[in-house]
Amino acid sequence: MSDDQKDGAEKSPFLQKNIGHLKCEKVKDSPLQDNEDSDNTECGFWIFKGQILQRAATEKMYALLYGFAGLVIAMAYSYSNGTITTLEKRYKIPTKTTGIISVGNDISLCLASPFLGYYMGRGHRPHWMAFGLFTLVVFCLLTASPHFLYGAGDEALKLTKDFGLTNYTDVFLNSTQDDRSLCNDNEPDCVAEVSVWMPIILLFVAQLISGIGCSLFYTLGLTYMDDNTAKSKSPALLSWTSFIRMLGPAIGYSLASFCLRLYIAPDLEPVIKNTDARWLGAWWLGWLILAGFMLISTILIYMFPKELPAARANRLQLEQVNAKAGHHSSVEELTLKNMVKCVKRLAVNKVYVYNTLASVLYFFGYMPYWIFTPKYIETQYKQSASTATMVTGSGALAFSAAGILLSGFVISKYKPSARTMAAWNGISDYLTVAGLLCYVFIGCDGSDNMASLSAASSNCTAACHCDFVQYSPICGQDNVTYISPCHAGCTGQYKDENDRMVFSGCGCIADSNSSKEPQTQIGIDGACPVDCSKQFIAFVAVMCFLKFVGSFGRAGNLLLALRCVSTEDKTFSLGFGNTLLSLVSFIPSPIFFGWLLDSFCLVWGKTCSNKGNCWLYDTKSLRYTLNLTSAGLIFVGAFWNIGVWYYAKDLQIFDEESRKEIQEEIDEFELKETKNDMNT
The missing domain is CATH 1.20.1250.20 (MFS general substrate transporter like domains)
Known part of the structure; x- marks a missing residue:
């Protein structure tokens, strides 16, 4: 705050605090000259104006x-x-x-x-x-x-x-037995x-x-x-x-x-x-x-x-009111020093x-x-x-x-x-x-239960080299979704009468049901339905x-x-x-x-x-x-x-409550100025 602002605030603290929010309709003509270019209030650019x-x-x-x-x-x-x-x-x-x-x-x-x-x-x-x-x-x-x-x-x-390809099952049907999508002894690239x-x-x-x-x-x-x-x-x-x-x-x-x-x-x-x-x-x-x-x-x-x-x-009217009240605002220069002061405030x-x-x-x-x-x-x-x-x-x-x-x-x-x-x-x-x-x-629960298959399948398929196998889920007979046929330990594949891709010999699916032999365990292409x-x-x-x-x-x-x-x-x-x-x-x-x-x-x-x-x-x-x-x-x-x-108890959000009080203070100030002029 400048020295002039401080002096004005001492004369009228309430006015100085709230004058920026006032929209004064009383003053009709402003004797102040606006030094700004009129283009500052004109819409448009180039030829797009009017x-x-x-x-x-x-x-x-x-x-x-x-x-x-x-x-x-x-x-x-x-x-x-x-x-x-x-x-x-x-x-x-x-x-x-x-x-x-x-x-x-x-x-x-x-x-x-x-x-x-x-x-x-x-x-x-x-x-x-x-x-x-x-x-x-x-x-x-x-x-x-x-x-x-x-x-x-x-x-x-x-x-x-x-x-x-005509359908996704061709990915497997066209592949050889050592394809990395199935369990095999060769480590894939x-x-x-x-x-x-x-x-x-x-x-x-x-x-x-x-x-x-x-x-x-x-x-x-x-x-x-x-x-x-x-x-x-x-x-x-x-x-x-x-x-x-x-x-x-x-x-x-x-x-x-x-x-x-x-x-x-x-x-x-x-x-x-x-x-x-x-x-x-x-x-x-x-x-x-x-x-x-x-x-x-x-x-x-x-x-x-x-x-x-x-x-x-409205700004010009407020500037006139400030001028009559003796309040002269000054704009702080844009410098790094003043920005630091702003941070401190x-x-x-x-x-x-x-x-x-x-x-x-x-x-x-x-x-x-x-x-x-x-x-x-x-x-x-x-x-x-x-x-x-x-x-x-x-x-x-x-x-x-x-x-x-x-x-x-x-x-x-x-x-x-x-x-x-x-x-x-x-x-x-x-x-x-x-x-x-x-x-x-x-x-x-259906989503949470999928977490348990990872540990089991990782131990079961340690020799299958599934690390770089692409995600291609299958649904096992145990109604559990496996990441791929490789992760289920499957060794064979064929198409059934419904034109579905079936993977056979899935040893890891057999681990979840020891009563069945690995060769009889199968998985169907696609994830198991989860509701x-x-x-x-x-x-x-x-x-x-x-x-x-x-x-x-x-x-x-x-x-x-x-x-x-x-x-x-x-x-x-x-x-x-x-x-x-x-x-x-x-x-x-x-x-x-x-x-x-x-x-x-x-x-x-x-x-x-x-x-x-x-x-x-x-x-x-x-x-x-x-x-x-x-x-x-x-x-x-x-x-x-x-x-x-x-x-926030003293923080003012709206200006209507103080509008009347501010205007009364301005009127009182103008009345004093008029009396002083008459006495002069």
Whole structure:
């Protein structure tokens, strides 16, 4: 605060504190001259200008288009999450490596957010936001590029009629007895992968680029809305933009579900169904669609002016009021020294600090459910990739929408205090913990029992050399799914009268039933049917509850973050907060939980260069460890909301309550000035 501001605050502390929120209608003509160019309030660019576009320079239109752009971004990230398992299978990527790829955007966001928020916050924010969106166009195209560089892959092509097969059983019928899919004494060659690291590098670089775009869009976009909107309208507009953006995951997961139903090479005819675990969907197709939508968003956001006309008029009126009151504001110079001062101001802001700490632990604990939910559904409840992505996105849409809209209505109508909002944040965290504990007990016995076959089959088939055998499950007579005929110890194969592939002499199946001879034990091509429908429905019900609870407090938490800091620190506080969250939550959490998932893997798809992707997990141990770890982190983080509740007692969210008092103070000041002029 400058010396002039301090002097003004001593004369009128209440006025100085709240003058920035006042929209004064009394003053009709402003004697002040605006030195800014009129282009700062004009919509459009180049030849795309005019009165028609200028009519769109409103806070409601901005909220609509900002929400649409956020929707497309949310679509991109949810689509990425929905296609994770397909990428792991296609490029044989362990989950830990997938976690490292996914944090690429957080690394760049962490490095860029403070500087972009501080230096770009006073520039033409819509133009910088549009630049950020354009980098996301590059992100989409770069993510799809591995498919065009390396194709569908030999394993996917082998499962198509166009590759020379009429059905999948021909894979075995055309093979010799020493084929590595059956138990034999010869150790097979490892599975060679060409340029296995290059797709990983491309995907990681794409994520790095996206972090810069997201940092510019969210950091500048929220403050632009708050600075160009009446404070009384902020809750409603924030809720509506959150609601529009919330549709993004639903559409993104639905798009992923649609694309994954198509084969990775759509022009070829596969011989397996999309319910088969070996199915590879057209994961790359959605990225081309998303790039098109992202480009449209870029153009629309770029057309907005530096400042909305209505907001500019109100700002000039407030400057006149400040001038009459003797308050002369000064703009702090953008230097590294002043940025350090800004950091110090945030460090002593207890509401900001405690709210950030609570968010750090919450996001660390809840991160795996944003990234790995489709994978969790596939492994725990044996659902197809398309079903898992569809349910993740659209299954809880109605509950998320209800939470967003209801929170906006409640806040706008009843105008709860900052303490009430902080209290609800704490309650919602504990409700989230309760939901995660429910996940622990929602397991499927059919899925859990598959974990026991790995130890038995590994001992039984030690001489079969099954390490590099491709995943090709068979169902034994004991109603247990084996990873492949090799893992079941099978030595023969034939087609029965129903045209099914039957594997004979399966010694490992005989181990589970000692009354039968190994030669009489057989297995049928394909996994044994597992019914996890009831458990799956229960999981979806709890997920819908958590979606509602989490979305209901979204608008209130964002208002607390915007109101607990001064106007000049607002943009930087969001960028600095994103950096802290990235360093402590968004970057380490996916890597940690990716490692956690890998630690419960029982069967790896090994290649010559690495151990590849995981085909089978110890689902019971994974379910207990994952959910209890996440619940514990969120439980501890919820305690920091108590500090937010305590120190938010004097925090003002709305300006209507003080409007009358501020206006009376201004009127009193003007009356004194008039008397002084008359006496003079």
